[in-house]
Amino acid sequence: MVSNIIFLLLTLGAGIFFALNIRKIIQKIKLGKSVDRTDQKKLRWKTMAKVAMGQSKMTRKPIAGTFHIFIYLAFVITQIELIEILVDGIFGTHRFFQPSLGGLYVLSISIIEILSVLALIATFVFLARRNLLKIPRFQMPEMKGWPKLDGNIILYMEFVLVMCIFTMNGTDEVLFARGESHLAGEGSLGFAVSSWFGPMVFGGMETSTLHILERVGWWGHIIMVFSFLNYLPFSKHLHILLAFPNTFFSKLTPMGKMTNMESVTKEVKLMLDPAADPFAAPAPEEGAVPQRFGAKDVNDLSWVNILNAYTCTECGRCSEACPANTTGKLLSPRKIMMDVRDRAEELGEGIRKNGADYNDGKSLLGDYITEEELWACTSCNACVQECPVLIDPLEIILDLRRFLVMEESKMPAELATMNTNIENNQAPWQFSPTDRLNWKDEA
Amino acid sequence: MSNIKVPTMAEMMAAGEKPDVLFWVGCAGSFDDRAKKITKAFVKLLNHCNVKFAVLGTEESCTGDPARRAGNEFLFQMQAMMNIQVLDGYEINKIVTACPHCFNTLKNEYPDLGGNYEVVHHTQLLEQLFNDGILKVEGGSFKGKKITFHDPCYLGRGNGEYEAPRMVLEKLDAELVEMKRCKSKGLCCGAGGAQMFKEAEKGNKEINVERTGDALATNPNIIATGCPFCNTMMTDGVKSFNKEEEVEVMDIAEMIANAADL
Numbered sequence: 001m002v003s004n005i006i007f008l009l010l011t012l013g014a015g016i017f018f019a020l021n022i023r024k025i026i027q028k029i030k031l032g033k034s035v036d037r038t039d040q041k042k043l044r045w046k047t048m049a050k051v052a053m054g055q056s057k058m059t060r061k062p063i064a065g066t067f068h069i070f071i072y073l074a075f076v077i078t079q080i081e082l083i084e085i086l087v088d089g090i091f092g093t094h095r096f097f098q099p100s101l102g103g104l105y106v107l108s109i110s111i112i113e114i115l116s117v118l119a120l121i122a123t124f125v126f127l128a129r130r131n132l133l134k135i136p137r138f139q140m141p142e143m144k145g146w147p148k149l150d151g152n153i154i155l156y157m158e159f160v161l162v163m164c165i166f167t168m169n170g171t172d173e174v175l176f177a178r179g180e181s182h183l184a185g186e187g188s189l190g191f192a193v194s195s196w197f198g199p200m201v202f203g204g205m206e207t208s209t210l211h212i213l214e215r216v217g218w219w220g221h222i223i224m225v226f227s228f229l230n231y232l233p234f235s236k237h238l239h240i241l242l243a244f245p246n247t248f249f250s251k252l253t254p255m256g257k258m259t260n261m262e263s264v265t266k267e268v269k270l271m272l273d274p275a276a277d278p279f280a281a282p283a284p285e286e287g288a289v290p291q292r293f294g295a296k297d298v299n300d301l302s303w304v305n306i307l308n309a310y311t312c313t314e315c316g317r318c319s320e321a322c323p324a325n326t327t328g329k330l331l332s333p334r335k336i337m338m339d340v341r342d343r344a345e346e347l348g349e350g351i352r353k354n355g356a357d358y359n360d361g362k363s364l365l366g367d368y369i370t371e372e373e374l375w376a377c378t379s380c381n382a383c384v385q386e387c388p389v390l391i392d393p394l395e396i397i398l399d400l401r402r403f404l405v406m407e408e409s410k411m412p413a414e415l416a417t418m419n420t421n422i423e424n425n426q427a428p429w430q431f432s433p434t435d436r437l438n439w440k441d442e443a
Numbered sequence: 444m445s446n447i448k449v450p451t452m453a454e455m456m457a458a459g460e461k462p463d464v465l466f467w468v469g470c471a472g473s474f475d476d477r478a479k480k481i482t483k484a485f486v487k488l489l490n491h492c493n494v495k496f497a498v499l500g501t502e503e504s505c506t507g508d509p510a511r512r513a514g515n516e517f518l519f520q521m522q523a524m525m526n527i528q529v530l531d532g533y534e535i536n537k538i539v540t541a542c543p544h545c546f547n548t549l550k551n552e553y554p555d556l557g558g559n560y561e562v563v564h565h566t567q568l569l570e571q572l573f574n575d576g577i578l579k580v581e582g583g584s585f586k587g588k589k590i591t592f593h594d595p596c597y598l599g600r601g602n603g604e605y606e607a608p609r610m611v612l613e614k615l616d617a618e619l620v621e622m623k624r625c626k627s628k629g630l631c632c633g634a635g636g637a638q639m640f641k642e643a644e645k646g647n648k649e650i651n652v653e654r655t656g657d658a659l660a661t662n663p664n665i666i667a668t669g670c671p672f673c674n675t676m677m678t679d680g681v682k683s684f685n686k687e688e689e690v691e692v693m694d695i696a697e698m699i700a701n702a703a704d705l
């Protein structure tokens with residue numbers, strides 16, 4: 001059978017191409033420094049179940065959250081149908097599970113159909129929201145060009161996919177009623193939507209046309225699925241997969257806590273402890289890359305930071321809540337995440353093609369993110385709070401600041417003064433430490 | 444001369460005593476004129492409730508929070524380790540502070556450097572004193588007033604404490620109105636991340652003005668705060684709207700002390 005072979009080749013091709021691209025992304029995530037996020041496994045599983053599977057943070061925006069849940073559920077449930085399509089495609093059967101599952105089959109397909117209708121409504125709502133309503137968070141500068149197109153492409157694909165499903169099921173309903181389907185039986189297949197939608201739309205067509213349309217729907221469906229799968233690695237829609245590991249590996253400590261720099265702790269302990277043995281610290285190995293404080297490029301960040309960047313859905317909830325962004329400053333936490341991803345792509349591709357020593361003379365800091373953006377952050381954690389997939393833009397911002405300050409002594413002049421004051425007066429202002437208790441006796 | 448009793452750790456130690464809780468005053472609480480009033484109000488409450496506390500006085504030093512957020516990890520860790528030496532020298536177990544930044548740093552960040560203490564925000568201690576029946580107030584001048592509370596980022600989002608300040612405010616028999624953006628959705632006052640100590644970056648609005656707008660939209664008599672920096676930011680914000688005659692910005696400790704006639 002030619003069609004079986006074509007199907008098999010298509011499936012294999014799509015699978016392999018997808019696997020290769022995912023491998024490339026994993027390599028890029030591994031550019032990041034190691035950090036241990038395997039503690040508290042139980043809590044991690046729970047967080048993943050709640051936030052990724054349960055979409056618990058999506059409903060902080062009730063309308064968008066609800067429509068998103070329609071698409072999410074439709075997507076998850078449709079995977080069941082995919083199993084049948086794979087079986088049918090490989091073995092040349094038609095609706096393999098229908099005879100054995102009977103009523104359960106009708107129920108499953110009916111649920112898929114109802115969710116597909118809801119997803120279709122959501123698709124239109126989302127298209128309108130992106131293109132007609134001019135919602136500010138979709139109009140920010142970082143959303144120009146590809147990110148905007150990316151957001152729309154997936155919605156078009158969703159539309160075509162749902163159309164294919166209803167063409168496939170609708171024509172089959174009509175064929176079945178005429179006794180021309182490949183399935184035995186008479187009357188209606190009983191699918192919730194197609195049983196009336198099919199006759200309405202396709203009822204007047206020739207049987208031969210219907211057979212062709214049924215195949216068009218079937219092949220269209222599976223081709224859309226494979227295209228979607230292989231589009232993911234190039235799109236913000238990768239979040240449908242990465243949301244799971246990303247929430248699993250998310251930070252579990254209170255948001256207010258900043259990560260401690262162990263490398264600094266060692267040095268400070270030596271400086272403060274007169275009894276410390278200066279030889280206790282092993283001499284750096286010959287040829288070892290000197291330790292860099294803070295982050296200048298993506299490979300100074302942790303792998304979790306880069307995983308965050310590949311998971312980002314570009315929804316802009318972070319930037320919408322960001323006090324700096326809403327008051328017209330250059331900083332946009334979403335842009336920070338997009339910059340990290342774009343730079344990881346650039347550097348990762350360069351390394352893949354030219355070897356580990358590849359250096360293109362560029363860096364995340366400077367070529368992608370400017371100092372002005374970094375110094376606008378108030379560390380308020382609103383971005384972290386709003387992110388539906390538990391991304392932490394703040395950690396990246398602060399790591400870049402650390403590089404600026406500790407490696408390059410670059411900071412706003414007032415902050416240099418503040419640091420000097422803390423060093424000399426133990427307070428960020430220029431007061432004498434001996435006056436610290438004066439308030440007690442002041443009227 | 445004020446009539447407050449503020450024992451220092453050194454004095455307590457010399458007298459062979461140990462406080463139940465250390466009051467970490469913080470740099471703003473020690474040096475900033477507006478914040479000093481909050482410090483004194485809180486001390487009055489501690490005195491009033493006979494809480495056995497002490498301060499470090501001149502032995503206290505910046506926690507290092509602004510330095511760390513401004514990227515200077517060295518300076519932060521130097522400060523932290525010096526402070527931990529002092530705190531451990533006095534065998535401190537429990538700390539209360541009226542500054543959410545000190546609170547967050549002492550509570551969450553000192554343990555990585557070996558300093559482990561039970562740390563509470565002053566609104567949490569006040570809540571406890573109310574719950575234990577030690578502190579009692581009647582609404583007094585606040586009765587029937589409209590109060591809106593601005594969540595400090597490092598108390599709310601940073602550490603998940605949204606209820607203690609509200610529970611304390613409820614004791615005032617006033618009308619508590621929430622801003623549109625409140626609790627986990629609360630907007631920053633603009634001071635965090637060391638912004639307090641620098642000019643804001645270029646933009647089209649000041650953050651504190653944006654936030655004060657939120658607060659004024661509730662038509663309050665009083666904007667309640669729980670952070671000396673928020674207090675400054677909101678006070679400036681109210682001035683920019685020329686509303687300082689109608690709307691007061693007060694720390695929760697000041698309000699409770701006032702209601703208790705202290």
Ligand code: SF4
Pocket residue numbers: 318321322323324325331332333376377378379380381382383384393394397
């Ligand atoms: S932490 Fe910084 S980037 Fe995030 S919302 Fe607050 S100001 Fe914006």
Ligand code: SF4
Pocket residue numbers: 311312313314315316317318319333334337386387388389390391393
């Ligand atoms: S970081 Fe989170 S909130 Fe911000 S755009 Fe990405 S997914 Fe959305």
